Amino acid sequence: MAKMFGEKALELIRELHRSSEGTLPPYNDDTLRQVLEEMRALYEENQKDVGATVAGEQGLFAGVQFRHASLERNKRCLLAYLYNRIQRIRTMRWEFGIALPKDIKENLSEQEVLWFNKYSKGLGDYMKSIGDAGLDLTQDMQPPKSLYIEVRCLVDVGEFETEDGTIILLKKNSQHFLRRSQCEHLIRQGIMEHIV
Amino acid sequence: MADENEHEEYDSDEEVEMTAADVLLKLEEAWLNEKFAPELLESKSDLVECMLEQIQQMEENLTRCKKGDFRIIIHRMELDRIKYIITSYLRIRLSKIEKFVHHNLEKELNREDSESSKLSNEEFVYAKQYADNLESHLKSVAIKHMPPNLQNFDKDKTAPRPNLESYIFLKVTEDQEGVMVEEETDEHENEIINLEKGAQHIMRYKPISKLVENGSVSLI
Numbered sequence: 422m423a424k425m426f427g428e429k430a431l432e433l434i435r436e437l438h439r440s441s442e443g444t445l446p447p448y449n450d451d452t453l454r455q456v457l458e459e460m461r462a463l464y465e466e467n468q469k470d471v472g473a474t475v476a477g478e479q480g481l482f483a484g485v486q487f488r489h490a491s492l493e494r495n496k497r498c499l500l501a502y503l504y505n506r507i508q509r510i511r512t513m514r515w516e517f518g519i520a521l522p523k524d525i526k527e528n529l530s531e532q533e534v535l536w537f538n539k540y541s542k543g544l545g546d547y548m549k550s551i552g553d554a555g556l557d558l559t560q561d562m563q564p565p566k567s568l569y570i571e572v573r574c575l576v577d578v579g580e581f582e583t584e585d586g587t588i589i590l591l592k593k594n595s596q597h598f599l600r601r602s603q604c605e606h607l608i609r610q611g612i613m614e615h616i617v
Numbered sequence: 618m619a620d621e622n623e624h625e626e627y628d629s630d631e632e633v634e635m636t637a638a639d640v641l642l643k644l645e646e647a648w649l650n651e652k653f654a655p656e657l658l659e660s661k662s663d664l665v666e667c668m669l670e671q672i673q674q675m676e677e678n679l680t681r682c683k684k685g686d687f688r689i690i691i692h693r694m695e696l697d698r699i700k701y702i703i704t705s706y707l708r709i710r711l712s713k714i715e716k717f718v719h720h721n722l723e724k725e726l727n728r729e730d731s732e733s734s735k736l737s738n739e740e741f742v743y744a745k746q747y748a749d750n751l752e753s754h755l756k757s758v759a760i761k762h763m764p765p766n767l768q769n770f771d772k773d774k775t776a777p778r779p780n781l782e783s784y785i786f787l788k789v790t791e792d793q794e795g796v797m798v799e800e801e802t803d804e805h806e807n808e809i810i811n812l813e814k815g816a817q818h819i820m821r822y823k824p825i826s827k828l829v830e831n832g833s834v835s836l837i
Contacts, residue, residue, distance in 0.1 A: 464764035
């Protein structure tokens, strides 16, 4: 049981702080609810005290102030927790594309998945509106060092048609010498790896 | 570079002829400025669009070339490099727009008609929907469930704002006299310096932000 107000909220912050950049711990709905519950309880206590003060009782103001400060702190922690999770989820759109890997998606709450989909859509709309034909900003994320690169296929994909029409068979462990721009998204998805 | 593909391009605002090489140079400068400036700079979408058209032209030319021509490889590398600069430029802008979304939207709504917008039309639409998405998420997940007196979501107080006091490196492209670096306070007088063309300095961003805007210094 929490010994001081705001302890549970701090737990949420610590959880995020401890996890390494780029990972996302599971959405801690339980603790979040507990913080909201604490806020409700604090608020009700304050309502009582305010009512009593209006009725003439003295000496309650310090308590009201103190509870209000705890309420504000809880609010700040909750918003920080949610906002920082959103930032990490945003990074994942750029790293993984529209489809999140299953084990990551499990750690998102329903509303976070909703946010992610809306973010993806907004980003997609923006990218389509660039220039005449749109521009995929999730490509060309690194400065190009060479035109062609050696890649090894990690899974069986089947036939793949390159830009100039040649058809390549992508089998597990097969190696190819392909245009960097064509392989980029396959490498990011983990289907191929770049052989240095 | 693209010697065979240089051709005249009209900058629609000023009726000045710019070659493709000029546009690329200006785009590179805009890209570096955007990368090192703490706040969102003016949108150079005309440069971006012009360069994208150039790329399309060059790609068409290349498909018509004899296959196996050595120069194709060189040109394709160049195209890849240019595409990288363009996408990097737009990505940097997007991340600043997202990070300071409320600040940027506020500035846009409050600006005078005479000032130009920092956001392109498409970026403005993007910023608005990003802000709405974020706000509705925070409200529906947390704020809605909080006690009534805490339900106000005061964006002015909580929004992150760019740190204009951060230090940046700059290179002077045009002589500047009388740049006020520190304002007069009780402790010290106005610090005014002259910037010589070609000199490099490190200083706070805020005093020179206007100079970045008009091109008399560039960030490095």
